Amino acid sequence: MERIQVDLGARSYPIMIAEQVLRQPELFRPYVDGKRLLIVSNDVVAPLYLSTLEHSLEQAGAQVDSLVLADGEQHKTMESLNAIFTHLLEANFGRDTLLVALGGGVIGDMVGFAAACYQRGVPFLQVPTTLLSQVDSSVGGKTAINHPLAKNMIGAFHQPQAVFIDTQALSTLPSREFAAGMAEVIKYGIIWDRPFFDWLVESKDKLQSLDPQALAYAIRRCCEIKADVVAEDETERGVRALLNLGHTFGHAIEADQGYGVWLHGEAVAAGTVMASKLAYKRNQMSESELQQVIDIHADYQLPIDPPAEMTLERFLVPMQRDKKVMAGKLRFVIPIHIGQAELVADVTQQELASLIDSQG
Template identity: 55%
Template sequence: MLELTVNLDERSYPIFIGKSVLQDKGRLIHHIGDSRPVIISNETVAPLYLQGLLDSLSDLNPLSFIIPDGEQYKSLTWFEKISAFLLENNCGRDTCLIALGGGVIGDLTGFVAACYQRGVPFIQIPTTLLSQVDSSVGGKTAVNHPLGKNMIGAFYQPQAVFIDTLSLHTLPEREFAAGMAEVIKYGLIYDTELFSYLEKNIKELQSLSEDALQHIIFRCCEIKALIVAQDEKEHGLRALLNLGHTFAHAIEAQMGYGVWLHGEAVATGMVLASELAHRRNDLSRTQVQRITQLIADYSLPTTIPSNMTSEHFLMHMRKDKKNKKGTIRFILPTQFGRCELVDDVSDEQVRELIAQ
């Protein structure tokens, strides 16, 4: 098992990564403490892992709440339903919420934890690659709104993160590929060695080699922990983690949440960001082709939806959380392992990019 720490002074917490981490009953109970656990999961993950977790925590009298599976359920409606369940069961501030699932479950559970009785502890148990390498770490919690993704939320850190690589063996191939988009992102923004590793180990990763999985998960979590420790609430450096996301959130909002997986939208967003960087003379054509090829090698889309226009993109991007004073700001790669936040891209440049 591998372990690292997100250093945030008194709110620091550990991340545990490895095979059969969920079977470590003692470690899990230690981080729950004296709290009563309430496990939040979905209809896909619960049949696979919920009963085992309930059995491990039986001495703590755990409860569970199951929601449907899908991005569309990361909403205020389901935030209210979970909150009502907690109230109906007389859950107090000594309740610990446990997010058992992917990014939707983690974001939704974390937001409930941040708000319920003004804050209760929670633990992340991510079961998708995307949530293991990205969304479970760093304390971003949120729900979606029809007018924008993750527009209602809070920064709220978990007590601990338990990443069991065995859960990836039950993950559909499309979901695994979506997670690889975020892994590629970390290579682009921070670590050229990781990017090269992804190019050289496609077969190992797609065959779920334990060594390869632990390597990329640990490195992505390590990078994110370093960035979050310096910029917890995204005032500067942390914004670089949004490479590709400005375009991606527009795709998700326009197509309808869940039609494109988040990682699929991020993959196409990174291609668009790389092409835009090339047009600004920051990346060579060869570099853009290398990025696009790696994304394609992991069975991810590299082109925008056929029914989206530049005006669709601009409409949604004007609501992006990184914007300031009405100006759309983009994260663009300037070289492998380095990105920057720019605010001088015109609407016309976006139109030309999308059209071509």
């Protein structure tokens, strides 16, 4: 088993990565023994893993209840959040409640936000079951729901007590979801670690065939980077913003197309290529490295272009509500080289118009 520590002083917590984590009660016991807890999952993941996790948590000494919500980004809403609160209140859960998120990024974000809000804050555990949530959203304490006008704009920073990553859960992940998760994996190589990017290029066949050792290494390396960044900048005042490479364009695509039409990772992939093209147009990235960014996304079956019908205006409306907007200025994460990125605030509408007009 791999164990990575997110170092946040008194709120530090471990990320545990292994096969069959869900079947190891002893790993959960320090967090759940004697507790009353609620597992929240969705109607895709629950039939696969809920009973296994319930059994392990009961073996670890917990009193277990569960709630199953509808699956999908379109259900990451105030209505779903309120369903969690209603269940907790109707079942008389108190301030000693422990919530457990079993699912992908949508479940993890909603359960984390519910935990941040319920009785002014209760602890929670992350048990991510998709590649995207295992390498990114389950770590770092960013929790939120969507608003019809913008993604992830209603939320809170609320760190989990621990993250339990079962790599075997990826064996049931649809290929499209796996590819979407790879967009976040690739992101870490582009912003932080050139050797890891090169390894991803070389290891495509192993990763796409779900080779256990390759998967474990990819997940571990992403979590190591995320843990280091979060420890340095928990509330995204500086370096943590680099983790949003591709997300300003990507969130605009998701909002424009309708949540769930494009998977989050698919939108991030197209957004990362757009950010890289922007860097190239600004003479901050070489043509060779731009092509490498395009090629790796294509190799992992990810989109490299945004929707053809999206005009400058259709990008600008949701982007102007982006969390990185400061003093009315749009800010973008752009790669300088593969392995290094920066946050810029001087991108003009003329540059964006030129970039969007050149797509396709």
